[in-house]
Amino acid sequence: MSKAQRLTQGECSARLTSIGDALYVIGGKWKLRVIVALREGSKRFNEIQRAVDGISARVLSSELKELELNGFVTRIVHAQTPVVVEYQITAYADTLGDVLTSLSEWGTRHRDKLRNER
């Protein structure tokens, strides 16, 4: 569990850079959500769009390209008719496990807190 500990100046600026590095690739409104959706199993384009509520095709398309470029997602084209395209998360995306767990646990507690405040 987290203790309310002070950080030293060095630890603080080290954290600032490492968190900056992390946010650079997985920051933004959609990236983590797409990764979570794909953790359930590989999905096709429209399946992802249905799973991630509110994302438009245009934005999903560009997010998937970035995620592929950064090695989080693999794009597999099955040359059938009609063409089926499958998106799969990579082993590297699995290293985000702790981040996703802590973030989702915090989100749950936060929602509880908001509910109790009303």
Add this chain to the structure above:
Amino acid sequence: MSKAQRLTQGECSARLTSIGDALYVIGGKWKLRVIVALREGSKRFNEIQRAVDGISARVLSSELKELELNGFVTRIVHAQTPVVVEYQITAYADTLGDVLTSLSEWGTRHRDKLRNER
């Protein structure tokens, strides 16, 4: 450590909402960085601006207002001349400990990975 485990459909959509809830309040380019900066200890406006590289006064001002509204930061005005304003993180901001730790650890490993790839 994180295992490459599959999520069930229920777990997946629960995660999608809780991560959505979390990103709603701490998402964006600056919020987490400001919180990290203040974990070192209370700071004044200009001190925060110097600690968080690249943030402008206008953006810092609006981020601090939002953080105060959401209960992450307390604004303390010392009525001296000149006026000194101190920003302090709250106990609630400390519940983000695990999130910040996992994110900064991942960021460090990510940077290492990028360095080794070149």
Add this chain to the structure above:
DNA sequence: ATTAGTAGTATACAAAAGGTTAGCGGTAAC
């Protein structure tokens, strides 16, 4: 008297992110 530091706000503008709509070429069902 000028310069710098205190904590911001006002204004104007630029860039980035995201949303909306329409459409392509194909298949397959009604």
Add this chain to the structure above:
DNA sequence: GTTACCGCTAACCTTTTGTATACTACTAAT
């Protein structure tokens, strides 16, 4: 033949985010 699904993409528009500059009002140092 019309509709609908597949996997997108181009064009256009709005919203969000950020940047730059100037300014307030006061203090302290040079």
